[in-house]
Amino acid sequence: MNSYAQLDRTDFAILEILQNNALLPNKQVAAEVNLSPSACHERIKRLKDSGILKSSHAVVDPKAYGVGFEAMFFIQLDRHEALLVEEFMQEVVGLPEVKSVTLISGVYDIIAHLRVRDIDHLKSLAFEKFTKRAYITKIESSIVYDFKESRVQKPL
Amino acid sequence: MNSYAQLDRTDFAILEILQNNALLPNKQVAAEVNLSPSACHERIKRLKDSGILKSSHAVVDPKAYGVGFEAMFFIQLDRHEALLVEEFMQEVVGLPEVKSVTLISGVYDIIAHLRVRDIDHLKSLAFEKFTKRAYITKIESSIVYDFKESRVQKPL
DNA sequence: ATTGAAAGGTGTTGGCC
DNA sequence: GGCCAACACCTTTCAAT
Numbered sequence: 168m169n170s171y172a173q174l175d176r177t178d179f180a181i182l183e184i185l186q187n188n189a190l191l192p193n194k195q196v197a198a199e200v201n202l203s204p205s206a207c208h209e210r211i212k213r214l215k216d217s218g219i220l221k222s223s224h225a226v227v228d229p230k231a232y233g234v235g236f237e238a239m240f241f242i243q244l245d246r247h248e249a250l251l252v253e254e255f256m257q258e259v260v261g262l263p264e265v266k267s268v269t270l271i272s273g274v275y276d277i278i279a280h281l282r283v284r285d286i287d288h289l290k291s292l293a294f295e296k297f298t299k300r301a302y303i304t305k306i307e308s309s310i311v312y313d314f315k316e317s318r319v320q321k322p323l
Numbered sequence: 324m325n326s327y328a329q330l331d332r333t334d335f336a337i338l339e340i341l342q343n344n345a346l347l348p349n350k351q352v353a354a355e356v357n358l359s360p361s362a363c364h365e366r367i368k369r370l371k372d373s374g375i376l377k378s379s380h381a382v383v384d385p386k387a388y389g390v391g392f393e394a395m396f397f398i399q400l401d402r403h404e405a406l407l408v409e410e411f412m413q414e415v416v417g418l419p420e421v422k423s424v425t426l427i428s429g430v431y432d433i434i435a436h437l438r439v440r441d442i443d444h445l446k447s448l449a450f451e452k453f454t455k456r457a458y459i460t461k462i463e464s465s466i467v468y469d470f471k472e473s474r475v476q477k478p479l
Numbered sequence: 480a481t482t483g484a485a486a487g488g489t490g491t492t493g494g495c496c
Numbered sequence: 497g498g499c500c501a502a503c504a505c506c507t508t509t510c511a512a513t
Contacts, residue, residue: 171387185381189345194506206481208508221382224474225341231327231375232476239427239434256471263477269436270469271395278395278434280425284479313426315412318380320388321419323440350489362498364491 171219177202179322181210182220186319189223234282237266237311238289240297242277243304251302252276264292280311327375333358335478337366338376342475345379390438393422393467394445396453398433399460407458408432420448436467 174182180200184191197207214220229237244252256268259279266280279297283289289308297306330338336356340347353363370376385393400408412424415435422436435453439445445464453462 171384171389174387182381182383182387186383187380189379189381192506193508203482204506205483205508205510209480212508219384219387221384223345223379223381224343225338225345225379226377227338227342227476228327228375228377229476231330231338233327233479234476239425253469256469260471260473263479265473267470267472269395269467269471271465271467273463273465275465282476282479288479307429309427309429309431311425311427313409313412314423315416315425316423317416317421320383320385320390320438323389323419323438323444348489349491359499360489361491361500365497 174219178210178214181207182214183319183321185211185220185223229282232282233284235285235288236283237314238281238283239309239311240277240279240281240293241275241307241309242279242297243274243306244276244302245304246302247276255300255302259297262296264288275307330375334366334370337363338370339475339477341367341376341379385438388438389440391440391444392438393470394437394439395465395467396433396435396437396449397431397463397465398435398453399430399462400432400458401460402458403432411456411458415453418452420444431463 177200181196184196184199193208193211194204196211197204200207202210211220244255252270256270256277259265260268264281264283266282268280269278270276271278281289281292283292293306293308297303333356337352340352340355349364349367350360352367353360356363358366367376400411408426412426412433415421416424420437420439422438424436425434426432427434437445437448439448449462449464453459
């Protein structure tokens with residue numbers, strides 16, 4: 168199943184194309200990697216079946232949802248129980264304002280990347296939905312001025 | 324063009340479906356929102372033309388690229404010239420190891436989310452590709468233990 | 480594993496409601 | 497705006513190599 172080592176250049180080329188544009192017709196993908204449509208289709212199917220190609224998602228302009236700006240919470244916990252942390256992260260990532268949650272080593276334990284309407288919204292998020300939890304010691308907030316994301320992975 | 328206010332429930336339903344699965348056939352999307360395939364097709368076209376529906380991307384398992392773990396760099400700059408910062412971010416997000424770069428307010432100026440093979444890889448990234456720059460004062464590194472991302476936006 | 484063709488399904492357009 | 501129907505295109509499968 169997970170034969171990552173056996174990927175050749177054509178596989179990586181296909182992966183790169185689909186990361187850039189998941190909607191590109193198989194026929195065109197095949198043309199770009201110099202393969203017949205059916206051979207390309209076979210490869211894509213294998214990549215999906217082996218779990219390497221996980222899923223495809225459309226990207227929507229946050230403004231359509233009334234997002235005014237993005238922010239980050241740097242959160243410190245007073246306990247590091249695995250179960251508690253896992254539960255907290257799952258709950259938080261389910262909030263409509265949360266774009267991502269990251270559990271890290273260091274001074275801060277968790278970074279939450281947020282999308283909010285305005286400052287009042289950010290304030291109520293911090294004080295009503297986050298700080299209320301007993302095991303959260305401290306939250307520092309930062310405004311996100313710019314965020315650039317690479318949706319295409321390249322060989323390291 | 325950018326008539327965000329005019330989106331109705333059906334539009335939001337379509338957006339949610341496509342954020343969850345960009346590859347769902349138009350026919351099935353139409354069925355889920357109780358529309359004929361052509362009417363649904365029209366709406367999706369409008370959403371694309373107005374820039375609300377931006378693009379679609381396949382997600383690939385990082386392990387396929389030999390990624391061992393993820394890390395974060397918290398970077399402090401000694402100057403905050405707009406041009407310098409913009410240039411740095413663009414350059415950095417082009418590196419194969421960089422998943423995202425965030426420019427924020429606060430103690431740290433930039434957070435870089437990284438994917439690396441191993442510790443040696445992380446070390447060489449820090450000391451050879453990042454610290455070498457004159458305007459970078461300090462880098463703190465954190466290991467990412469867990470990262471949860473919401474790829475579907477919901478109404479705030 | 481790739482090819483080429485055949486069959487079935489889907490996207491897309493235009494006319495009508 | 498939405499629906500229906502027709503056409504064109506694409507996906508998907510299979511035998512053969």
